[in-house]
Amino acid sequence: MPVYSISHVENVRVCVVMVGLPARGKSLIAQKIVRYLSWLSIKSKCFNVGTYRRKLVPCESTTAEFFDPHNEKGLKYREEALNSAMKDMMNWFTEDNGVVGILDATNSTRARRDKILKLCRENYIEPMFLESWCDDKDLVLQNIADVKTTSTDYVNKDEDYATKDFLQRIKYYEDIYETMDRDTDSDLTFIKLVNVNSQVILNKIESYLESRIVYYVMNLHIKPRCIWLSRHGESEFNLTGQIGGDANLSERGRRYAKKLPELVLKSFGEENKHTNLTVWTSTLQRTQQTASFLPYKKKLQWKALDELDAGECDGMTYEEIEQKFPEDFKARDDNKYEYRYRGGESYRDIVIRLEPIIMELERQENILIITHQAVLRCLYAYFMNVPQEESPWMSIPLHTLIKIEPGAYQTLVSRIKADIPAVSTYKEKGTSQLGELATGSTIKSRDLIKDSECVRNSMQQ
Ligand SMILES: *[C@@H]1O[C@H](CO)[C@@H](O)[C@H](O)[C@H]1NC(C)=O
Ligand SMILES: *[C@@H]1O[C@H](CO)[C@@H](O)[C@H](O)[C@H]1NC(C)=O
Ligand SMILES: *[C@@H]1O[C@H](CO)[C@@H](O)[C@H](O)[C@H]1NC(C)=O
Ligand SMILES: CC(=O)N[C@H]1CO[C@H](CO)[C@@H](O)[C@@H]1O
Numbered sequence: 001m002p003v004y005s006i007s008h009v010e011n012v013r014v015c016v017v018m019v020g021l022p023a024r025g026k027s028l029i030a031q032k033i034v035r036y037l038s039w040l041s042i043k044s045k046c047f048n049v050g051t052y053r054r055k056l057v058p059c060e061s062t063t064a065e066f067f068d069p070h071n072e073k074g075l076k077y078r079e080e081a082l083n084s085a086m087k088d089m090m091n092w093f094t095e096d097n098g099v100v101g102i103l104d105a106t107n108s109t110r111a112r113r114d115k116i117l118k119l120c121r122e123n124y125i126e127p128m129f130l131e132s133w134c135d136d137k138d139l140v141l142q143n144i145a146d147v148k149t150t151s152t153d154y155v156n157k158d159e160d161y162a163t164k165d166f167l168q169r170i171k172y173y174e175d176i177y178e179t180m181d182r183d184t185d186s187d188l189t190f191i192k193l194v195n196v197n198s199q200v201i202l203n204k205i206e207s208y209l210e211s212r213i214v215y216y217v218m219n220l221h222i223k224p225r226c227i228w229l230s231r232h233g234e235s236e237f238n239l240t241g242q243i244g245g246d247a248n249l250s251e252r253g254r255r256y257a258k259k260l261p262e263l264v265l266k267s268f269g270e271e272n273k274h275t276n277l278t279v280w281t282s283t284l285q286r287t288q289q290t291a292s293f294l295p296y297k298k299k300l301q302w303k304a305l306d307e308l309d310a311g312e313c314d315g316m317t318y319e320e321i322e323q324k325f326p327e328d329f330k331a332r333d334d335n336k337y338e339y340r341y342r343g344g345e346s347y348r349d350i351v352i353r354l355e356p357i358i359m360e361l362e363r364q365e366n367i368l369i370i371t372h373q374a375v376l377r378c379l380y381a382y383f384m385n386v387p388q389e390e391s392p393w394m395s396i397p398l399h400t401l402i403k404i405e406p407g408a409y410q411t412l413v414s415r416i417k418a419d420i421p422a423v424s425t426y427k428e429k430g431t432s433q434l435g436e437l438a439t440g441s442t443i444k445s446r447d448l449i450k451d452s453e454c455v456r457n458s459m460q461q
Contacts, residue, residue, distance in 0.1 A: 012207045013093055015120050016102045017113070019131040021177060022170050023143040025196070025222055026132050028408045030104040036216055036358070039351065039382045042099050042209070047089045049105035052081035054152060064168035069176050086116065090123050100209065101125070110178050110185075117188070128210055129190035130217065131180045136195045139222075140170075146408040196222055219362045227361070227383070228264065228277075228368040229376055229402040232286035233257050234422040237315075238398070241423075244307065244314035249289045255420050256399045257290045263401045263416050264294070264368065280369045282306045287370045294368070304353045307372035311344025318427055333429050336392035347392045350378050358382055380404075383411060393429070398422035 016033065018026040030046045037044040056077050057066070066074040082105060089101045103116065113129065120127040134140055144166055147154075154162040180190050182203055191214055192201040200218055205211050233253030237245050249257060265273055278298040281287035282305035291299060313321050313328075322329045325342070332339040340346035354375065361367065369379065373396055381391035383404050396402075399422045405412040 012209050013098065013125050014100045014207070014209055014213075015089065015116075015125045015127050016100060016213065017116055017127055017129045018102065018104045019113070019129050019180060019190075020106070020133060021173050022106055023140050023147055023166065024132040024134045025143055025408070026106075027104055028222070029130065029132060029193075029217060029220065030102045032220065033100070033102060033213060033216065035382065035385050037100055037213075038385070039358075040355070041348075041351075041388070043097060044100035044102065045089075045092060045098060046102040046104055047085040047092075049078075049081050049085045049103070050153075052084045053078060056081055064165045064172065067169045067172045069172060082112075086119055090119070090125075093123065093125060100213070106173055109176055113188075126207065126210070127189065128205075128213070129180060129185075129188055130213075131190065131192045132196075133179055133192055133194050134196070139195065142222075143408070191217060193217065196220070216359070216362075219359050221363065223365060225365040225367075225406075227366075227404045227406070228267070229379060229404065230260070230290070230368070230370050230400070231373055231376055231396060231398055232284075232290040232370060234398050235286045238423050241317040241319075242315055243318070244310040244316075246284050247286060249286055252399075252420055252422055253286070254289070256418050256422070258293050259418050259420065260290065260401070261294050263418060267401065267403050267414070267416055275366060278364060278367045280305060280367065280371075282371050282375070284372075287372070290370050296368075302357060304357050305369070305371040305375055308347070308350055308374035309341065309344040311341040313341050313344065337388050347374065347378065347388075350374055354378055354382075384413065395426045397424065397426070 016030070018030055020026050027048065027050075030048075034044045034046045065071060066077075068074065085103060085105070089098075089103065092098045093101060117127050144163060147166065154166075157165075180188070180192050180201075180203075182201065186203065189204045189206060189210065190202075191205070192203075193199075194201070197218055197220065202214060205214055232249070233256035234250045235247040235253055236250050237243070237247040238253075239250050264277070268275055276298070277294075277296045278300065279291050279294055279296050280300050280302055281291050283301050283303050284306055287305070288301070310316075313325070316324070318329075328339075328342065332341075337347045340349065357379075369376075371379070374392070376396050377391050377394050380386065380394065380396065380402070381388075383406065386394065397417075399418040399420045401416045401418070403412075403414045403416070
C-alpha cells in the first residue's frame, strides 16, 4: 500500500523522459525523483541510456567523435542502447508493476521524442517530458566538473582532456538539439526547467502523480550544501528506558549539547567557519535543550519533527510493553514499518508527516536538524536511499553528529562522535533488551558507515 494510493486509484503509470544537453543535471534530477518517489512507496526506477551504451561500447573508445551525429557507427550503438533501455522499462512496468519509470538519455531531437512517445502510448504509459534547459555558463561548467570527476567515461583520464572532450561532445548535441516549446509541443505533457528553476514552463500536466513530480522538481536547487543530523542528547527517559514523553536532558545529554557547537565547527572546516547554518528542532524539550548552545540565530521548531507517537505505550519501557501488549510487541517486530502503536503512529505515518519537511529541506542550504531516533531514520532513509524494510532497524546512536553531503553522483556521509558516553537505545528484533548485541545484523552493519566513506546511491544501476 503506497502512501499515495491515489496512483492506484488513478491507475496511472508514467514514463518521465529526460530531455536536455549533456551536463544539464539530468541524471541528478532523475535520481532524486526516483529516491523521493520510492521513499513515498511509489515504485519507480531510472533507466540510464548511457549505462546501456557503456555495456555495448567500452568507455575508452567513447571519445567525443562517438557522439558526432554523422558518425554512423556511434548512432547505431546509441540507437541500440536506447532500444534496450526502453524494452527493459516496458518489461519492468508489466512484470514488476512499476509506476514511474525514468528514461535518462540525451534525447535532443523531435523525431527521437516521437519514437518514445509512440512506444509509451502503445503500452498505455503516460509520457511526461522533463527538459533541463540551461544557458548559464557557470552552471554548465560546474556540472562538467562534477561529471568528469565522477563519470565512468572519464576514469583515469587527464582533467583538461576530459573537459575538452566533454565540451566537444556537448557541441555535437547542440548542433541537432531541439528544445521543447509550447507551440510545437503543445500536445505533450512537459516540464521545462530553465536554468535549474529560475523559470519553469508547464504544459498539460494532468494526473495527480505528474503534479507531485512537478512540485518536487520545482523545489530543487543545485547549490552545494551540507545537511547535519543529530539526535537529541541523552534524556532522563533514556536512562530509565522509557519511550516517548517530554523529558529533560540527562547530565550527559547536557554535556553533548555543550559540545555540539564545537563538533559542528570542526565538521565545517577552518575555511568555512563563518558559514551560517539554520537549525531545526522538534517541539520537544530534549531537542531544544540540545540546540540551546548553538550560536546560530535562525532556529526553527517543527511539530512534524516530533518523535514517533507511541500512543498508549507513551512513557512505558519496552519490557512493560512486552508484558502488557505481547501481540503488539511481536507485530511491531514483524513489520516495524507498518506497525502503528495503539492510538499512536507507525513509521509510514512519520514519512507522510515528513514530506513537507523534505520539500523545505530541498529548498534550503546548510542546515542542522536535531530530532529523534525514528524521525532521523526516516530522514536518513530519504537521503541515502535506504529500503523500507531496513530503515526502522538502522542504528543511529546518541551523541553522534551525522554529516550528509549530497553530490551529483554520490552522497557522502560522515559521522562525528562526541565521545560522551550514553546509554544505547537500540532495540534489536525479538527482544525487549536495549543495546547493540554481538550478533551484528545486516541492517546494523550496513549502517555502520565509517567516517567519510563514500556511499554510492543507486545512481548508475
Ligand atoms: C530516548 O528517550 C526519549 C524520551 O526522552 C524517547 O522518546 C526515546 O524513544 C528514547 N529512545 C529510545 C529508543 O529508548
Ligand atoms: C525539566 O526541568 C525543568 C527545570 O529544571 C523542571 O521544571 C521540569 O519539571 C522538568 N521536566 C520534567 C519532565 O522532568
Ligand atoms: C551570518 O549571519 C550573521 C547574522 O545574521 C551575519 O552578520 C553574517 O554576515 C552571516 N555570515 C555569512 C557568512 O553569511
Ligand atoms: C537524436 C538523439 O540524440 N537522440 C538520442 C536520445 O538519447 C539516446 C541516449 O543518449 C541517444 O542514443 C540518442 O542518440
